Amino acid sequence: MIDRFSRAVALLGLLAASCGGGGGGGSGGSSDPPALVTGVIGPAGGVVAVTNAASPHFGTGIEFPPGALGVPTVIAIYAFDPDPDAPSFVPSYEIRPTALILTGPLPTVTVRISEAYLAQMDQLPEDRVALFAKDEGAEVLRYVPSVPVNTVAHTISADVDRLGKFFAGHAFIFRLLWQAPRLIDPSVPTPSQNIFGTEILVAGGDSLVLLGQGALDGPGGFWQSDATRNVVFLHGVFGSPVDFTAAGDIVAGLEQEFANVVLAQYPSVRSIADSANALYDAIRPGLDGAAPGFGFHVVGYSMGGLVARSLVEQAHADPMRPGFQTGDPPLDTVVESVVLLATPNQGTQFGDDILLVRFADLPPADLPFFQGALDLSLASPFTTDLNATFGPPAAAYYSLAGQLPGEDGDGVVTVASAQDEPVPVTATELLSGAEFGHTALAFEAIAIGVVVQIVAWIG
Missing domain, CATH: 2.60.220.30 (Chondroitinase Ac; Chain A, domain 3)
Structure with a gap:
C-alpha cells in the first residue's frame, strides 16, 4: 500500500x-x-x-x-x-x-x-x-x-x-529532545530500538534491555535500602542509559559495589534545570514510601554532573518545577554523596561549539529546545547561578577529572572547569595521562582506575 x-x-x-x-x-x-x-x-x-x-x-x-x-x-x-x-x-x-x-x-x-x-x-x-x-x-x-x-x-x-x-x-534527534526524564527500573526490561547503529530507549522498540542492577521496588530494592546499597547514575550530553552496557564501563564498575544501580534518563540537550526538575518529580513520590534510613549516592558524568547538582541543590525549591509544592524536601536529606565525573562546573568550549557550529542559525523560538547547549557554554547564566548559590548542601561532593598530555583537560572539559573554585568539594582527584580522555573516563572506567577511586570515596 x-x-x-x-x-x-x-x-x-x-x-x-x-x-x-x-x-x-x-x-x-x-x-x-x-x-x-x-x-x-x-x-x-x-x-x-x-x-x-x-x-x-x-x-x-x-x-x-x-x-x-x-x-x-x-x-x-x-x-x-x-x-x-x-x-x-x-x-x-x-x-x-x-x-x-x-x-x-x-x-x-x-x-x-x-x-x-x-x-x-x-x-x-x-x-x-x-x-x-x-x-x-x-x-x-x-x-x-x-x-x-x-x-x-x-x-x-x-x-x-x-x-x-x-x-x-534521526535517532540522534530523539536523544536530544525526546528522551523522557525518569529513573529506569533495573528489574524491568525497557523497550529499545537500534536505528542505523544508534540505540534509543523508546516505546515500540523491537528489543528489550535490562539496564543497571537490582530493582526499584520490593525487599532489598532501591526504595527499601540505604546508601550502602544504592547509587544513581546520570549520563552526559548526547547520551542515553542504553550506552552503558559494556563490561568495562562506569556502570559495570558500580555494579561490583552496589546492589541497586539505577540509571536516570533525560533529554540530553534540553534545559539542565528542566531535566533536574523532572527527575525530582520522578523521585519525590518514592520518598513517601521509602524505608527508614533510605538514601543513595549520585554519580554524574559530564553534563550529568550538572543535572545532579541542580537536582540536589535547586530542584526542590524551584517554583518552575511542574510538581512544585511548598515544603518539598531537598534531596540532600537522602543523597549521601555526589560524584562529579568530568563535569564542566564552569562550562566548556564544547558547549559554545555546539551553538556556533550546529545551532547558530536557529530562530529564537527554537533555542529553548537546545537550552542545554546554552547551559554548557562557558560562563553561562546557568552555571554562574548554580555556582553562586552553592551551599554546599549536606551531601558530600567529590570531583574526578582527567588531563591528557599537553592539554588543559580531558579534551572536552578543562581541569579548571571541573575542579577550581567556586565549587567546594570534600575531595578531588586528577588523573593525568594519555588514557584519561573525556570518553574513556566513563566507558573505560574500570581499566583506567576511575571506579577504584569512586569506590574509595563512596563505597
Whole structure:
C-alpha cells in the first residue's frame, strides 16, 4: 500500500491543479491553526494529502485502504508553529481525529522530510531518518516501524494503527529532545530500538534491555535500602542509559559495589534545570514510601554532573518545577554523596561549539529546545547561578577529572572547569595521562582506575 501512496498524491495534485485547488482547506478548533488539508474518507477508502507541489509540506498525507473506516470520517492534517514538542526544522504533523481506533486494514501515513531539517542535519544521511509518534494523551513518543526513506520525494511512510502526531527525525534527534526524564527500573526490561547503529530507549522498540542492577521496588530494592546499597547514575550530553552496557564501563564498575544501580534518563540537550526538575518529580513520590534510613549516592558524568547538582541543590525549591509544592524536601536529606565525573562546573568550549557550529542559525523560538547547549557554554547564566548559590548542601561532593598530555583537560572539559573554585568539594582527584580522555573516563572506567577511586570515596 505504501508504494501506491506517492502515485495517489500525484493524481490528487493533478486534480487539484485542474480545479484551481491547492493543499489547504478546513480548520481546527478555535485555538488551532487552519488545517493543511481535510477530507472525508468512507468505507471505500481514499487519500488526504498536501498536493500543492510548492508547499513545504508537499507529500504529507494519509491513505486509507478500503474497509479501514466503517463510516465517513473527516480527516484533517495540521502543522503547528510553534510546536511545543519540536523545533521548527523538525517535521511534525498531527492527523485527526486522534482518538480514532483503527481495527481494519491499516492506513499509511507519509511525512515530508523538510528542506530545513535536511539542511540542519546535513552531516547525517537522509536515509537514516526514522518515524516517531505521540498518541493522544501520551507524554512520550513511540517508534513507528517504517519503510526506507524515499530520498527522491524526501518522505518517510509507515502503516499505522492509530492517528496522532507524527515526527520525522534521526535517532540522534530523539536523544536530544525526546528522551523522557525518569529513573529506569533495573528489574524491568525497557523497550529499545537500534536505528542505523544508534540505540534509543523508546516505546515500540523491537528489543528489550535490562539496564543497571537490582530493582526499584520490593525487599532489598532501591526504595527499601540505604546508601550502602544504592547509587544513581546520570549520563552526559548526547547520551542515553542504553550506552552503558559494556563490561568495562562506569556502570559495570558500580555494579561490583552496589546492589541497586539505577540509571536516570533525560533529554540530553534540553534545559539542565528542566531535566533536574523532572527527575525530582520522578523521585519525590518514592520518598513517601521509602524505608527508614533510605538514601543513595549520585554519580554524574559530564553534563550529568550538572543535572545532579541542580537536582540536589535547586530542584526542590524551584517554583518552575511542574510538581512544585511548598515544603518539598531537598534531596540532600537522602543523597549521601555526589560524584562529579568530568563535569564542566564552569562550562566548556564544547558547549559554545555546539551553538556556533550546529545551532547558530536557529530562530529564537527554537533555542529553548537546545537550552542545554546554552547551559554548557562557558560562563553561562546557568552555571554562574548554580555556582553562586552553592551551599554546599549536606551531601558530600567529590570531583574526578582527567588531563591528557599537553592539554588543559580531558579534551572536552578543562581541569579548571571541573575542579577550581567556586565549587567546594570534600575531595578531588586528577588523573593525568594519555588514557584519561573525556570518553574513556566513563566507558573505560574500570581499566583506567576511575571506579577504584569512586569506590574509595563512596563505597
